[in-house]
Amino acid sequence: MKKAFISIAATLVLLLAFGLMTASYGRPAAGQANDSKDKHQVTIDNFSFTPATLTVPAGTTVTWVNRDDVPHTVASDDKKFSSRALDTDEKFSHTFSGAGTYEYYCSLHPKMTGKVIVK
Amino acid sequence: MAKYTVRRSSEDGIDRRGFLKCMAWAGTGAFCVLKGGVLKSYALSQMGQHSPDVMKADLSFVQISDSHIGFSKPANTDVTATLQEAIAKINALPTRPAFVLHTGDLTHLSNPSEFDTLDQVLKSLKTSQLFYVPGEHDVLNDDGKQYLDRYGKGTQGGGWYSFDQKGAHFIGLVNVLNLKAGGLGTLGQEQLEWLEKDVKRLKSSTPIIVFAHIPLWAVYPEWGWGTDDSAQALSYLKRFGSITVLNGHIHQTMQKVEGNVTFHTAMSTAFPQPAPGTAPSPGPLKVPAEKLHSVLGITDVNYVRGKHSLAITDSSLEG
Numbered sequence: 311m312k313k314a315f316i317s318i319a320a321t322l323v324l325l326l327a328f329g330l331m332t333a334s335y336g337r338p339a340a341g342q343a344n345d346s347k348d349k350h351q352v353t354i355d356n357f358s359f360t361p362a363t364l365t366v367p368a369g370t371t372v373t374w375v376n377r378d379d380v381p382h383t384v385a386s387d388d389k390k391f392s393s394r395a396l397d398t399d400e401k402f403s404h405t406f407s408g409a410g411t412y413e414y415y416c417s418l419h420p421k422m423t424g425k426v427i428v429k
Numbered sequence: 430m431a432k433y434t435v436r437r438s439s440e441d442g443i444d445r446r447g448f449l450k451c452m453a454w455a456g457t458g459a460f461c462v463l464k465g466g467v468l469k470s471y472a473l474s475q476m477g478q479h480s481p482d483v484m485k486a487d488l489s490f491v492q493i494s495d496s497h498i499g500f501s502k503p504a505n506t507d508v509t510a511t512l513q514e515a516i517a518k519i520n521a522l523p524t525r526p527a528f529v530l531h532t533g534d535l536t537h538l539s540n541p542s543e544f545d546t547l548d549q550v551l552k553s554l555k556t557s558q559l560f561y562v563p564g565e566h567d568v569l570n571d572d573g574k575q576y577l578d579r580y581g582k583g584t585q586g587g588g589w590y591s592f593d594q595k596g597a598h599f600i601g602l603v604n605v606l607n608l609k610a611g612g613l614g615t616l617g618q619e620q621l622e623w624l625e626k627d628v629k630r631l632k633s634s635t636p637i638i639v640f641a642h643i644p645l646w647a648v649y650p651e652w653g654w655g656t657d658d659s660a661q662a663l664s665y666l667k668r669f670g671s672i673t674v675l676n677g678h679i680h681q682t683m684q685k686v687e688g689n690v691t692f693h694t695a696m697s698t699a700f701p702q703p704a705p706g707t708a709p710s711p712g713p714l715k716v717p718a719e720k721l722h723s724v725l726g727i728t729d730v731n732y733v734r735g736k737h738s739l740a741i742t743d744s745s746l747e748g
Contacts, residue, residue, distance in 0.1 A: 357652070357710035379502050379713050381538060381569065387610045395569040397538060398502070415610035418565045421653040423611055 351375060352424065354382050354396070354416075359424030368428050371405040385417040392417070460491050460522060488595040491519050491526045491556075492640070494677030495697035497566065498547045499537035503715045508537075508699040512550050515698045520555045527594060529556050532677035532695060533564030533605070533642030539571070544579055563588055564642040564678060565605040573606055589620050591627050598631055600624065602641040604656045614643030614656035621658060625665045633668045640675040646685060646692045649705035654679050663690065679711070 350370050353360045355377040366372060374384045376396040384393040384402050390412065393402035406412065406428040416422035496512045505511060519526065529551075536543035551559060561580045568576055577588055584590040587603040602624070604614035616624075628637070639645065645662065648654040656662075666672050672690040680702035685692045701714040708714070 357712065378710075381566070383569075385610075395538060413610065417608055418569070419653050420608040420610055420612045421651070 352384075353377055354384075354422075357382075357416075357419055357422055359414075359416075359422060362424045363427065364424075365427040365429060366406060368409055369405070369407060370428070371403050372426055373401055373403040375399065375401045381418065382416045382422065383418055384414055387413040387415065460489065460519075460526065488597060489524050489526050490528050490530060490594075491522075492530045492532060492675050492693075492695050493519075493698055494532040494642075494695040495534040495564065495680055495699055496531070496547060497534050497537040497697065497699035498550075499540055499543035500699055500713075502713065504713060505700040509546060509550060512547075512698045513553070516550065516554050520553070526556055528558035528560060529554060530601075530640050530675065531559065531561045532640050532675060533562050534566045534677060534697075535561065535564065537566055539567055539569035539575060541575065544575070548579075560592075560599070560601060560640075562601045562603055562640060562642055563605055565608075568605055573603075585623055586619050587617075589623065597636040597638060598628070600627065600637065600639045602639060602645075602662070604641050604643045604645070604659075609657075612657050613650060613653055614641075614645075614659075616656060616658050616662055621661055621665075624662055628665055628669075631669075634670055636671045636673070637666055637669045638673045638675065639666070642676065643678045644676040644692065644694055645674050646687070648679055648683060648694065652705065652711040654705065654711070666690075679705075 350364070350366055350372050352364055352372060352374045354374060357378065359374070364372060374393070374396070376382050376398060379398055381395040381397050383395055384391070384404075386392060391404045391414075395418070396402055406426060409428050412426045412428065414424055414426070493512075493515055497508050498512070500508050519529065531551075535547050563573055563576045563580075567573070573587055577584070581588045584601075587606045589601055589603050591598060591600045593599070602616060602620065604616050606615070607617060608615055631637075639662075641656070643656050644654055645656050645659040663672075667689070670689055674690060674692045676692070676694045677697070679694050680697035680700065681694065681704065682696055683692075683694045702711050703714050
């Protein structure tokens with residue numbers, strides 16, 4: 311009986327450890343408005359741009375910061391701007407002078423897309 | 430449990446969609462043998478369990494992938510050491526492989542020093558030939574110019590090429606350049622035209638082995654694990670009786686059989702990635718380095734005749 315208890319306890323510990331491991335894998339999604347001091351910042355995390363759509367007034371400088379462990383890029387669909395590969399915690403900034411919608415993606419992981427709307 | 434992957438052909442050269450088993454493990458590669466046009470692949474970590482006769486073949490070669498030299502974060506802060514481990518396993522094989530294929534992501538950030546380290550480490554391989562295709566990490570910031578300068582001698586366009594060995598035709602394709610917003614891997618028109626021309630002269634009985642970094646089948650398009658125009662490429666190959674496609678990129682072993690085509694993906698020698706859809710993103714799976722082998726373990730992929738779905742079972746290497 312005692313043995314059975316120990317085995318159940320051990321299983322629970324293992325399950326808990328696994329749960330922690332899984333939980334620590336996915337960092338909380340960063341960059342969700344109040345997370346960032348700079349409201350003109352786009353965070354790259356978990357292979358996505360957050361916010362995916364950013365609306366700013368003309369003349370704004372937008373900064374992207376990569377929080378992933380793999381490099382990403384910020385590349386405008388129509389080649390108006392393009393960053394070098396950003397390693398972890400590296401940043402890229404671009405100043406949007408004219409109004410319009412600027413769609414961009416990561417040229418390494420093109421499923422990652424975002425847009426900046428300049429008013 | 431079978432410790433290797435077997436693909437069988439019926440006598441008329443048409444594949445019998447057999448029962449397949451596939452393994453995944455950390456820090457090694459795949460040993461491939463070609464016998465009578467049929468390719469078999471073995472996990473390097475299980476090589477000791479086979480008699481030397483099993484390994485006798487017309488041709489044998491090894492695929493390694495995703496060495497990511499320069500990566501230094503959890504789960505692997507020393508990717509050079511794990512590449513060296515993989516090389517030691519290759520050098521210890523009872524049959525010396527004719528060559529080694531590296532299916533891309535040689536480096537993590539395309540830095541010259543990373544390429545230099547890779548070249549230095551690979552010098553200890555006891556094999557006369559190495560073949561490469563680039564991963565997206567090898568073409569950063571310069572559209573692959575440095576990669577081509579280093580590894581592109583005798584290749585076409587962005588670095589694609591073909592060669593023949595022991596009656597088999599090998600084709601190295603590049604699907605990491607000029608990627609389009611919202612899309613997957615891309616081969617592009619120029620490369621597709623080259624491919625169509627390249628295989629035209631070949632007899633349909635010629636075994637075809639295609640290798641490229643990003644999978645040429647839709648492993649998990651949500652994570653970009655596929656190639657937009659791979660169907661077009663495969664249409665040029667469908668008349669051939671035996672087609673094997675070897676890919677990397679996803680840092681885990683998977684296998685699928687579709688008609689006469691067998692698709693394999695190889696493990697990374699650097700770090701694991703999550704199984705499709707099991708994590709918020711395909712980034713490096715963070716496990717303590719000492720747990721690398723136990724957490725990755727084995728993936729059995731079963732394909733049963735007549736069913737177009739894969740059954741994937743994971744079990745620990747320590748289990």
